[in-house]
Amino acid sequence: MGDFLSNLSLGFGVALSLQNLLLAFLGCLVGTLIGVLPGVGPIATIAMLLPITFGFDPTGALIMLAGIYYGAQYGGSTTAILVNIPGEATSVVTALDGHQMARQGRAGVALGIAAIGSFFAGTVATLVIAALGAPLTGLALIFGPTEYFSLMVMGLVFAVVLARGSILKAIAMILVGVLLSTVGLDLETGEERMTFGLAFLSDGIDFAVLAMGIFGIAEIMRNLDHTEHRDVVRQAIGRLLPNREDFRQSYKPVIRGTLIGAILGILPGNGAVLGPFASYTLEKKIAKDPRRFGRGAIEGVAGPESANNAGAQTSFIPLLTLGIPPNAVMALMVGAMTIHGIIPGPQVMTKNPSLFWGMIASMWVGNLMLLVINLPMVGMWVRLLKVPYRMLFPAILMFCSIGIYSINSLPTDVMFIALFGLVGYTLIKLGFEPAPMLLGFVLGKLMEENLRRALILSRGSLSTFIDHPVSAGLLAVAVILLVIALLPSIRKGRDEVFTE
Amino acid sequence: MSASHEGSGVAGRQGAVRAPQGIAGGILLIALAALALWLTRDLDQGTLNAMGPAMLPRWLAVGVGLSGLALIAYGFIRVGEPLERWSLRGPFFIILSILAFAVTIRPFSFGPLALPGLGLVVAGPLGIILGGYATPEARFRELLILSLSLTPFCMLLFGDLLNLPIPVFPQELAGLFPAGWSQKAIMRATASVLIVAGIAVFFATKGSRNKTIDVADHSGRI
Numbered sequence: 001m002g003d004f005l006s007n008l009s010l011g012f013g014v015a016l017s018l019q020n021l022l023l024a025f026l027g028c029l030v031g032t033l034i035g036v037l038p039g040v041g042p043i044a045t046i047a048m049l050l051p052i053t054f055g056f057d058p059t060g061a062l063i064m065l066a067g068i069y070y071g072a073q074y075g076g077s078t079t080a081i082l083v084n085i086p087g088e089a090t091s092v093v094t095a096l097d098g099h100q101m102a103r104q105g106r107a108g109v110a111l112g113i114a115a116i117g118s119f120f121a122g123t124v125a126t127l128v129i130a131a132l133g134a135p136l137t138g139l140a141l142i143f144g145p146t147e148y149f150s151l152m153v154m155g156l157v158f159a160v161v162l163a164r165g166s167i168l169k170a171i172a173m174i175l176v177g178v179l180l181s182t183v184g185l186d187l188e189t190g191e192e193r194m195t196f197g198l199a200f201l202s203d204g205i206d207f208a209v210l211a212m213g214i215f216g217i218a219e220i221m222r223n224l225d226h227t228e229h230r231d232v233v234r235q236a237i238g239r240l241l242p243n244r245e246d247f248r249q250s251y252k253p254v255i256r257g258t259l260i261g262a263i264l265g266i267l268p269g270n271g272a273v274l275g276p277f278a279s280y281t282l283e284k285k286i287a288k289d290p291r292r293f294g295r296g297a298i299e300g301v302a303g304p305e306s307a308n309n310a311g312a313q314t315s316f317i318p319l320l321t322l323g324i325p326p327n328a329v330m331a332l333m334v335g336a337m338t339i340h341g342i343i344p345g346p347q348v349m350t351k352n353p354s355l356f357w358g359m360i361a362s363m364w365v366g367n368l369m370l371l372v373i374n375l376p377m378v379g380m381w382v383r384l385l386k387v388p389y390r391m392l393f394p395a396i397l398m399f400c401s402i403g404i405y406s407i408n409s410l411p412t413d414v415m416f417i418a419l420f421g422l423v424g425y426t427l428i429k430l431g432f433e434p435a436p437m438l439l440g441f442v443l444g445k446l447m448e449e450n451l452r453r454a455l456i457l458s459r460g461s462l463s464t465f466i467d468h469p470v471s472a473g474l475l476a477v478a479v480i481l482l483v484i485a486l487l488p489s490i491r492k493g494r495d496e497v498f499t500e
Numbered sequence: 501m502s503a504s505h506e507g508s509g510v511a512g513r514q515g516a517v518r519a520p521q522g523i524a525g526g527i528l529l530i531a532l533a534a535l536a537l538w539l540t541r542d543l544d545q546g547t548l549n550a551m552g553p554a555m556l557p558r559w560l561a562v563g564v565g566l567s568g569l570a571l572i573a574y575g576f577i578r579v580g581e582p583l584e585r586w587s588l589r590g591p592f593f594i595i596l597s598i599l600a601f602a603v604t605i606r607p608f609s610f611g612p613l614a615l616p617g618l619g620l621v622v623a624g625p626l627g628i629i630l631g632g633y634a635t636p637e638a639r640f641r642e643l644l645i646l647s648l649s650l651t652p653f654c655m656l657l658f659g660d661l662l663n664l665p666i667p668v669f670p671q672e673l674a675g676l677f678p679a680g681w682s683q684k685a686i687m688r689a690t691a692s693v694l695i696v697a698g699i700a701v702f703f704a705t706k707g708s709r710n711k712t713i714d715v716a717d718h719s720g721r722i
Contacts, residue, residue, distance in 0.1 A: 055662050166522075168574070172529055172567035179536055179560040186553035193553050194539040217594060224590035224634050390637045395650055397594065397631040398624060401601040402654050406664035414602035418595045425591055429584050430525040452551050460549030 007357050008130055014358025015365050020063050023056065024366045027064035031071020032373055035078070036381045038085045038389075040396060042072035043435075044216040046332045048396070050208050050339070051403040058340035059355045063362040065336055066316070069329055070122065070363065073312045074370045077114045077305055078381050081107055082237075090273050090308040093280040097293060097300030108238035108378075110301050113250050115374050116242070117306035121258040122367030125313035128262055129320070129360050133349060136321035140346035145453035146464055150471040150478075152447050155324050157478040158268035159436050161485040170436050173427075177440020180205055182448065200412050207335040209404060209413050210441060213420020214427070214434045215328075216400050220393045221425040237382075240375050242298075250302035253283050261307030265314035268326040275311035276304035313363055319344060320356060324443070328435040331442040519580025522571045529568030536561035590634045597631030606667050619667040620659075621690050624651035641705050648698030652691035659687050 014020060034045040046065055053061035076091035081098035094114065101110040143151065156174050163170040183194045184204030195201035242250070260282065261275035283303045284293045293300050316333075318326045323345025325331040337344045342352065349356045374381075404413050424434050458464035466472045517523060536557055546552025574580070602608070604626060606617035625647035632643040658664045668687045677686050 051664065052658075052662055054664070168567060168570055169525065172525075172564060172571070175560050175563045175567065176529075176532065179532075179557060179564060182557045182560065188551075189544075189553050191543060191553045193543060193557055194536060196539070217598070220634075221590045221594055224594075225587055388637075390632070390635050391642065391646060393634070394597075394628045394632045394643065394646060397597055398601075398628055398650055398654060401598055401627055402620070402624075402658055402666065405602075405605060406658060406666055409606070409665055411602040411605060411608055414598060414605070418598040418602075421598075422591060422595060426528070429586060430528060431521050431581055432525060448556055451556075455548050455551065460547055462548065 003134065004130060007134075007353070008361060010353060011130075011357030011359075011361030012365075014059060014354045015063070015361035020060055020358065020362060021365065023060045023064040024067045024362045025369055027067020028071040028074075028366050028369045028373055031068035031073075032075035032078075032370070032381070033384065034068065035072035035075020035091075036384055037387070037392065038079055038083070040392070041215065041219060042069050043211070043328050043332065043438075044219050044396075045072065046329060046336075047208060047211040047216055048399050048403055050332070050336055051406045053336065054339070054407075058337070058342055059358050061336060061340060062333065062355070062359050063366075065333060066359060066363060067366045070309060070312045070366060071370060071373075073308050074115070074118055074374055075381070077118075077301075078111060078374065078378065079385065081110045081114070081301075082382060083385060090276055090312070091305075093276045093304040094301055096280070097295070097297050100294065100296035101298070101301065102237075104296050105238050106296065108240040109242050109246055109298070111237070111378055112240040112375065113242050113246060113298055113302050114305040115371055117250070117254040117257065117302045118309035119367050119371050120254055121261060121306035121310035122313060122370075123364060124258050125262050125265070125310045126360060126364040126367070128314055129317055129363070130357075132317055133321055133356070133360070136317065137346045137349045140322045143346075143470070144468075145450040145457065146468045146471045147474070149447060149450040149454055150465055150468075150474040151322065152324060152443050152450070154474045154478040154481075155268035155318070155326065156436075156440065156443065157481050159327075159439050161481050162267065162274055163433055163436055165431060165433060167485055169432050173432050173434070173436040174440035177437035177442075178444035178447065180210070180437075181441045181444025187449070188452065200410065204445075205441075206407070206413060206416070207338075207442070208407060209416045210420055211328075211332055211335065211438060212400050212404055213417040214424030214438065216396065217417050217421025218424025218428060218434065220396060221421060222428055223389065223393070237378060240378070246298055250298050253279070253299040253303035254306045256282060257303035257306035258310045260303075261310030262314045264307075265311030266317050266326070268318060268324070273308075273311075275307035279303040279307035309367075316359075316363075320348065320359075321346060323348075323446075325439065328438045331438050334442050516576055518578060519575040520583045521581040523575035524583060526568040526571030526575060529564050529571065533561040533565030533568060536564070589636070593634035594631055597627045597634075600630050601627035607671075617667055617671060619669045620651060620655055621669055621694070624654060641701070645698055645702050648694050648701060652694040652698075655687050655691045655694075660684060 015024070030045070030049070031042070034040050034042060046068055049065070049068065053064055056064070073090055077094050077098065079085055080091040080095035081102050084095050084099040098110045098114070101107065160167055160170040160174060181204070183201060185191070185202050186193055192202055257275075257279040260279050264275040264278060267274075280293075280300060280303060283297075283299045284290050287293065287297070287299065315326050315330055318324050319330045319333055323334075323343070325334050325344075334344050342348060342355070400417060401414055404417050405411070407413065427434055427437075454464055455462070458467075464471075465475060540554045540557050540561070543554035543557075544552035545554045545558060601623045603615050604618045604623040605620065608615045608617070625644075628647035628650060629640075629643045632638045632646070655666075655668060659666050659668060668683075668690055677689070681689075
């Protein structure tokens with residue numbers, strides 16, 4: 001307990017420095033902006049803004065990027081409630097009841113309870129991260145290459161199981177991602193692999209280029225497929241603070257949503273997306289009158305909103321403690337860390353405690369800022385919704401081009417985002433989700449390294465992965481998960497969760 | 501945003517092909533796997549004890565190829581998604597915009613083609629205007645004003661505030677500025693010229709806007 005408090009106070013010392021406060025605020029503001037605007041996801045934004053953080057110290061850069069991420073979760077709810085378009089995948093469920101509340105003139109209350117629920121969830125999640133950080137890191141330190149490899153296999157299987165759509169397609173995407181990570185010089189023999197003899201490919205495919213192309217550029221192409229149609233609620237927003245009755249109805253959903261979100265967020269895959277769905281389903285199931293759902297039930301906003309914020313934050317746990325990104329956004333954080341010369345993993349906490357705890361403390365600070373950014377300034381965000389997409393996307397395009405150019409000053413990098421954009425667009429059109437591919441790409445290098453090391457240690461015997469008990473356990477979990485996910489009856493349930 | 505908006509699926513589901521999207525996806529995966537196998541054909545596979553550079557890519561390619569085969573097989577057995585309609589306008593102009601930016605931002609040569617580096621002052625507006633035409637709703641006046649305000653904003657943000665190395669101005673024209681001017685002073689001067697030009701365009705063409713105004717803008721739908 002003493003450790004816990006001294007760590008947190010170290011963290012707050014870092015997070016409350018003027019520079020880091022400013023960066024956290026900037027991150028939250030930009031994140032909210034992105035979350036509010038439909039058609040710009042947090043992954044694309046972080047990819048786009050990576051170059052901007054180069055000038056800061058690593059702690060400041062990560063604080064800002066984290067702010068963008070949970071800020072976007074918050075901002076997405078504003079759009080979901082006021083326009084009935086989820087600004088972000090995690091606020092799909094919020095649109096169901098939130099928009100109905102807005103039509104009844106209760107938009108303010110919906111926004112208010114979303115913000116309060118998110119803040120509560122954020123606070124709890126921060127404490128969970130702080131409490132789990134040390135023990136998990138300790139566990140990770142006794143892992144050898146064998147266990148690490150198996151852990152990453154399990155992580156990827158989770159990603160497959162929790163991804164939307166066809167499991168076969170998700171597996172294919174992960175394999176393609178790992179395959180892409182093998183492009184470039186072989187670390188041990190120094191031979192070129194699949195570079196087409198091109199010099200700029202010998203260092204491998206640049207992470208930022210791949211991410212910006214398959215998320216940023218492809219996203220624009222996809223959005224342009226449909227003509228835009230935003231239907232902003234024109235009723236008054238009404239008072240923001242929920243009254244006693246609203247609170248009575250929503251405090252339990254908030255607590256349940258926080259718990260569900262926090263647990264699902266830790267799982268590899270797409271925890272922050274799954275949390276709100278699970279919370280909504282649960283609230284509907286235990287409600288006295290389930291028919292109210294879909295017609296403006298406040299529980300349908302309070303629970304899922306808490307769940308998505310809790311999940312967004314606890315998804316940092318696997319990254320910070322084990323060095324394994326559980327989803328595409330965290331994969332981008334790995335990219336950001338490596339660019340700043342920090343190798344993500346259990347060593348971060350011991351070698352760089354001010355970064356580790358500073359980032360955790362900044363999450364709570366950021367959540368507090370989000371309350372201020374979102375509630376009183378909601379009028380400004382509504383006005384922002386009136387910027388049409390035809391003006392927005394050329395600006396995003398420009399930011400991507402300049403951003404990617406400024407990393408290495410290479411025009412070829414800029415051309416590659418166009419290529420990967422086209423690849424990403426093709427994949428989406430053929431029903432493939434690009435997120436597992438990015439995850440496979442990031443984990444690919446780590447996996448190959450650990451696989452080689454493990455096999456050298458065991459003199460080439462594959463049975464080493466089953467002989468080590470921890471590794472065997474992790475692989476067993478992976479196999480069981482995969483089998484369960486492929487069973488027809490469970491598949492049906494999984495599809496229902498995603499289509500509701 | 502959901503994927504399928506065209507309800508033309510029924511016609512495509514007759515005959516042997518039941519999931520056109522899955523089959524197309526499968527073909528793509530097999531092509532990718534074949535490419536990877538061909539690229540690694542000369543590399544050493546090694547042994548499990550000392551893995552060669554080709555081992556992992558080769559086995560991954562086999563995995564990708566098998567997934568592709570499975571997708572195709574399912575495409576004949578199970579009914580699935582039809583192919584979506586592709587619009588070519590969006591991707592075409594987006595790619596054109598990015599390529600235009602890439603070849604004009606700094607000196608570029610590819611075979612016999614050689615372009616002088618024109619810097620952000622040209623690459624920015626060029627990219628924005630070309631990219632803007634990716635949607636049929638594009639209006640030239642709007643895009644021109646957007647490009648003349650966004651480009652100086654990016655100059656000041658990326659170049660001035662964040663100190664990222666971005667060429668602003670064609671090197672040949674640097675002599676136009678007084679010799680003592682620093683790179684940043686040139687950047688600021690260029691940015692202000694662009695802003696002034698943007699404001700001038702805004703007011704000069706203000707009258708023409710009212711004629712083409714969209715009635716839908718006032719109905720609450722944006």
